[in-house]
Amino acid sequence: MFQSLARLLATLLHAALVFGLAPLLAGLIAKYRARLLGRRGPSVLQPYHELRRLLHKTTLLPETMTELFALWPLVAFSALAAAALLIPGFCTGMLDPSLGDIITLVGLLALARAALLLAGLETGFGFGGATAARIALLSLFAEAILLVVLLSLALATHATTLNGIIRAQQAHPGAAVSLGFALLSLLAVALAENDRIPAESGGDDQEPAMAHAALALEYSGRYLLLLEYTTMLRLMLWISLIAALFFPFFMARAADPLTWPAGLILWSAKLTVLAAALSLFEVCTARIRLFRVPEFLGLAMLLGILSCVLLFISQQAGG
């Protein structure tokens, strides 16, 4: 009884933290980025201000929209929010026993992406269409790499749920070479999925040729708020996914509230460090042409496959 209550509380706390801190994480990355470029940068709370500003804006509806105009932001948000809730944050063993499957996670990401692409095509203007086509191309690699990396983890741990993988990693910690390759290739996917590969236009340029922002070009007011928040949530999701899968150390147990404070502190530390690593990578790479991005992702795919092969070899040698 007490245990299920504790797990329920942990789940609610996790939801509150993920939803509440997503803008902060985005602000943190922008701050790091500015500092690394030698600028002062906006306050880390800036994303909150921007969301609040959008609350006070009237929603404009373009006259070429269809009735589904309002549906796409909602679907994209719901799918991504569900996925973000399924990823263990500061603790394991929350109330999502049958849902936290790796394939369900991949499916939810695909659903969110499909809704965003349809939002870009909704009003039938060039910017949205061109960006949707480019994102569709990059998503091919992203989905395949994500599956291969998850396969590598599933094979190493003999589990196909996120909780199972994390528990097995905690039970047998060790820095395997194959795990390192998997981490690198998942990082590449995270960059691609969050528009962090500087292709043609970087993160804070006005030119909306590449970023997910071009998909939201016709949206305003509360729908734009939902879309922008979804973008922040996606960043949160990927960073906490990497933290949970590759650095599952000192995570709290949901049924044991005494372990929560340490778990919370370490979780925020992990997020901060990973965010710093992300912005460092972003600043250090030169812009590449968009059609070189598939080559970059193909390399990541090779790394993922290599990690599986190394795992097979080590398992054969070991057993």
Place this chain on the structure above:
Amino acid sequence: MHLRMDPLSALFLCILVPQMLAAALSGMRGSVVLWLFCASLALTLLAATPFTLVFGLGLAGTAAWLLMLRLERKAAAPYIGVALFSVACLIPAMFLPPGGLAFVLVLLGTGAMAGLAALPQGASVALSGGLMNVSVYVLIRYGFIAFGAATQPWWGLVLIIAGAACVLPGALGAILEVDMSAVLASTSLAQLGLTLVALGIALRAVAMHNPALAALALQAALLGTLAHALFRPMLIIGAGAVRHATGTNSLDWLGGLLRGMPRVGMLMLGAAAGMASLPLGPGFAPEFLLLHAVIAAAGTGAIFARIGFVALLAALGFSAALAVGAMVRLIGLGFLGRPRSLRAAAAEDTGGGTLAAMALLGVLCIPLALLPGVVLGALVPVIQLLAPQADPLPLAYAPLSLALLMALCGGGALLALRRFAVRGTREVVAWNGGFGRPPVWLPFGDPTTQPSATGFAEPVARAFGGWHPANAGGGLARLRRLRVRLSHAARRIPLPSPLALMLAALALCLLVLILGQGS
């Protein structure tokens, strides 16, 4: 003519009935040939002896050809050729002892028949659905039951490779083709490939005495066949309705159809979510099971086979994302956005039979989308017939709780926005990156300023070696040219006369029957 019914034939009859009902409802009610086609499919499914089965299959091929003669005379030639080829492959397979050669013959015969469904001309509901399902049935019947004792692991590998060879070109074609029915034919090919991959994993697992994996892969194959048989006809009927309303199926001339055809559009959207295997759609549970089967298969066996399964998983990931992209393109360019032609602007919703057929299939999709576990429970006898030691596990994917979670998130967001955000909305001219309103003589703007289907396919085409005429040199371009040349060659085959060919086919069928009586 010996007939009998076991769980496998019952399942495939259940798959056949809604498809044929939909075909009849959507405007082929009066056709005698359609009912002949249905009867011959049912005969194949209920056959108790190999001779009856081959007879039924030959008859079905002939009926398909006759149907095609009525629909599109020029494209009919491949049908009769393939029917003859399949019968010619299956007859020797009956006499050979169960073994590798017989299996390869069966695979060739059924594969050719199933491949017909991927012809863009054959995108008629009855033909593509009926022929594909019946050939999958024959493959399962022979591979798992008739040859069951002699199964070898390499049979499974052959099936997996054949499946992967269908999945990738099919998925790429789906995102590159401009014609809506060609897109659907390509996705049919990809779906056939997915079924073959699942069957291959199951066959390999049966041969290697791994009943748990066999059960998982069979669940994927059977549930996939069931689901595809519901949403694929929906899309094909919807494409037919669009052609009827606008006079074209080319995505470059459509757009904004959701305004004029809201009911067809919403049904198409649901079916496309199934085809793209998105969560909460009818197509996700089979995809989920298939990917889990590949993950499980990569965990056992020799090291090269395991590396092969990793590559297979990557290929399936590619094709899943391609399917999402293709369906986004179909819905986004065809039904959303602005009209690209006056006919698309003036399109009106169809009523009556077509809509009823789509609605029937759509309603049948709901249990598959929300209660796949219950459907899988009903499949247990079939799975135990095919893999006797198998004990299928319950499904690990729970759509109802997932739907609840998503509804909580979405509902919470809506409530928060309603509470805190400014209420009003105002209709304005679209911003379009700062470009002005189009001139009055172009009420929907200049169509050339819209994203086009060709343009949407361009990044993928460029990344995969040039489907474009502009850079025709890549492997894909060569493949496409080969296909075009083959289909032209097939059209030029001098047909003596339809009647003579029909007589020849009938004579062949009679020969089969006589052989059957003699043995």
